[in-house]
Amino acid sequence: MNDTEWLGPKELAAEFGVPVTTVYQWNSKRTGPRAARIGRHVRYRRGDVEAWVERQYAADAPSPAA
16 A cells, blocks of 8 residues: 555546546545645545545445344
């Protein structure tokens, strides 16, 4: 994992195949990967994006049978 790589909203949208407006909605609803504001720009650390993806898998996993 390259935790020092930063992605902009356009790169993040392209990576997931979603419109950039979706990425901005994730920011406003705080449902997407953790974002950092650097000056006037929003950036996403690669490690935070990967951790967010893993949490999406965990949220969809079925509960173990009791």
